[in-house]
Amino acid sequence: MPQASHCSNLPVICGVGQCDYKMATYNISEMEEALENASSIVLSDIRGTFKEFFEEISKNNFKSEILKQNSFIEIYDLTDHASHENVFYGQGLYVIFTNHEIGENKCILRLDEEVVAIYRGECFTVKRRIESHLFNEKYQNSYEKRKTEKLNAGKKFSEPFYGACIKVDPQKSGINIDKPEYSSSKWKVLVLKMSGSSSPIRKQAELAFDDVFTKPVASRD
Numbered sequence: 001m002p003q004a005s006h007c008s009n010l011p012v013i014c015g016v017g018q019c020d021y022k023m024a025t026y027n028i029s030e031m032e033e034a035l036e037n038a039s040s041i042v043l044s045d046i047r048g049t050f051k052e053f054f055e056e057i058s059k060n061n062f063k064s065e066i067l068k069q070n071s072f073i074e075i076y077d078l079t080d081h082a083s084h085e086n087v088f089y090g091q092g093l094y095v096i097f098t099n100h101e102i103g104e105n106k107c108i109l110r111l112d113e114e115v116v117a118i119y120r121g122e123c124f125t126v127k128r129r130i131e132s133h134l135f136n137e138k139y140q141n142s143y144e145k146r147k148t149e150k151l152n153a154g155k156k157f158s159e160p161f162y163g164a165c166i167k168v169d170p171q172k173s174g175i176n177i178d179k180p181e182y183s184s185s186k187w188k189v190l191v192l193k194m195s196g197s198s199s200p201i202r203k204q205a206e207l208a209f210d211d212v213f214t215k216p217v218a219s220r221d
Contacts, residue, residue: 043204050208058212062111067190074191075111080178081135089127093192093205095120096133096218100185102168105217115186119166119218120209122202126191132162134187136174166218 057073060066067073074088097115109117123129131139143161150157165174168182177187194202 047204054212087127097188107216109213133166
């Protein structure tokens with residue numbers, strides 16, 4: 001009676017007096033390609049979902065009183081730094097609107113038929129980001145104050161600094177809408193709240209916004 005092969009549980013080719021093992025292999029390149037393709041499909045689907053969202057809310061001609069009924073949306077009239085205190089703090093997409101003249105703007109989105117979208121962005125901390133864009137001097141001062149207080153107390157300071165801000169003037173990053181140059185204009189911010197979201201998801205919202213409304217003039221990414 002033949003003896004059982006010691007390699008009987010493995011894929012083998014048995015010859016006379018020996019067993020040739022079939023080498024187990026895998027292909028990392030194929031795995032990476034499959035992962036990339038799967039990620040591209042998922043991101044495309046997410047972008048499509050946001051595109052449908054923007055198209056749906058556009059049906060009301062972007063009236064604040066109607067948009068505010070949506071629990072995902074917040075709209076703020078900004079005049080001075082104090083008016084910025086109530087802005088949503090967490091993760092989201094934000095759109096800056098104004099009637100201030102800053103040149104040719106291909107973006108078609110208007111809010112309340114009086115201000116046009118000039119910038120859209122995404123951030124982990126929307127409130128701080130809006131402050132950096134529109135109250136840049138106060139943002140820089142408050143950032144340095146928070147940093148100094150933390151470090152002097154012997155604590156770690158890990159808050160990111162937002163240095164690349166809206167450029168109404170292409171040569172200058174950030175503006176101060178509470179200063180005479182801008183204070184006579186109207187400024188509004190729409191926030192699409194996305195609590196718990198990652199940056200890749202929020203970036204798909206940015207791309208979907210551009211698909212529907214065209215990229216605003218001051219979004220120079």
